[in-house]
Amino acid sequence: MKVLELNNIHKSYGATKALNGVSFSVPKGSIFGILGPNGSGKTTLLSIILDVLKANDGSYTWLSETPSAMQRQSIGTLLETPNFYHYLSASRNLEITRQISGRGSAGDIDIALKKVKLYDRRGSKFSTYSLGMKQRLAIGAALLGLPSILVLDEPTNGLDPVGIVEIRELILELNANGHTIIIASHLLDEVEKICTHVAIMKFGNLLTCGPVDEVMANDDCVEVGADNSEALLIVMGKYPGVLNISTEKDLVVVGLQKGTADLEEINRFCFNSGIVLNHLYMRKQKLETRFFELTQN
Numbered sequence: 001m002k003v004l005e006l007n008n009i010h011k012s013y014g015a016t017k018a019l020n021g022v023s024f025s026v027p028k029g030s031i032f033g034i035l036g037p038n039g040s041g042k043t044t045l046l047s048i049i050l051d052v053l054k055a056n057d058g059s060y061t062w063l064s065e066t067p068s069a070m071q072r073q074s075i076g077t078l079l080e081t082p083n084f085y086h087y088l089s090a091s092r093n094l095e096i097t098r099q100i101s102g103r104g105s106a107g108d109i110d111i112a113l114k115k116v117k118l119y120d121r122r123g124s125k126f127s128t129y130s131l132g133m134k135q136r137l138a139i140g141a142a143l144l145g146l147p148s149i150l151v152l153d154e155p156t157n158g159l160d161p162v163g164i165v166e167i168r169e170l171i172l173e174l175n176a177n178g179h180t181i182i183i184a185s186h187l188l189d190e191v192e193k194i195c196t197h198v199a200i201m202k203f204g205n206l207l208t209c210g211p212v213d214e215v216m217a218n219d220d221c222v223e224v225g226a227d228n229s230e231a232l233l234i235v236m237g238k239y240p241g242v243l244n245i246s247t248e249k250d251l252v253v254v255g256l257q258k259g260t261a262d263l264e265e266i267n268r269f270c271f272n273s274g275i276v277l278n279h280l281y282m283r284k285q286k287l288e289t290r291f292f293e294l295t296q297n
């Protein structure tokens with residue numbers, strides 16, 4: 001089931017083409033990261049799917065339906081940190097947000113506070129909250145109306161490492177409890193830790209999209225080390241299926257076709273060639289590496 005489907009979305013601001021025929025879909029139950037360098041069109045895209053901006057061309061559906069104001073109410077959003085009152089409690093702040101936005105019933109406030117783990121501190125003034133708690137309250141505000149879909153723009157922006165971990169854990173827990181979560185972010189490491197799917201954009205174009213593992217899929221890369229790295233380089237050069245080989249400090253780095261690197265086999269091959277390895281490691285490709293490969297070409 002697709003929660004969101006974009007078909008060939010175009011948007012220009014005068015001569016600036018912000019979105020150039022973007023199409024992708026967001027599966028139900030996913031944590032979907034929208035990534036891209038500055039100016040790639042992420043904010044424009046979020047504004048269109050949240051009906052803040054109109055596309056010049058193309059269409060989108062939420063839960064396979066044409067977007068409507070009613071439906072829009074059932075999507076929780078955090079686009080910028082809400083202006084909470086510092087001298088009021090979390091409960092009171094959410095009550096004010098609820099009244100202004102018209103989202104949800106009075107009963108949703110406690111449910112939202114429990115979901116973001118602020119229920120025990122619901123009576124404390126906002127000013128006494130840590131940065132992570134403040135951001136959790138902002139996500140709590142997005143949960144008013146108990147939406148099954150959340151759209152969060154840079155949810156960990158400006159947080160310290162403790163706050164980032166709090167939000168990461170909260171997003172994972174909300175997702176485990178059935179929320180589909182769409183996140184625009186610059187923090188590739190964070191996206192890699194929590195997202196199940198990603199779309200990578202540049203200059204308004206979609207470069208790639210899919211499950212994180214598939215997007216990162218690339219050739220295997222193995223590091224090997226031995227006392228005699230020159231001999232090791234020669235031996236590994238003869239290993240079947242080597243695509244490329246280089247040295248990095250004392251290590252030999254070997255590129256092999258995806259799925260062909262077998263560490264035990266490499267160890268045996270080197271040993272049979274008279275080399276005892278003191279280092280053998282399969283490098284995991286990082287989303288960051290893939291992101292730069294895609295966006296810098």
Ligand SMILES: Nc1ncnc2c1ncn2[C@@H]1O[C@H](COP(=O)(O)OP(=O)(O)OP(=O)(O)O)[C@@H](O)[C@H]1O
Pocket residue numbers: 013016017018036037038039040041042043044045
């Ligand atoms: N109101 C506007 N008027 C003119 N150009 C705009 C406007 N808003 C965005 N743009 C341009 O559209 C392109 C996409 O911008 P957008 O803000 O959507 O990208 P972004 O990926 O969200 O960037 P960032 O990560 O910096 O927020 C950029 O070239 C930007 O300068």
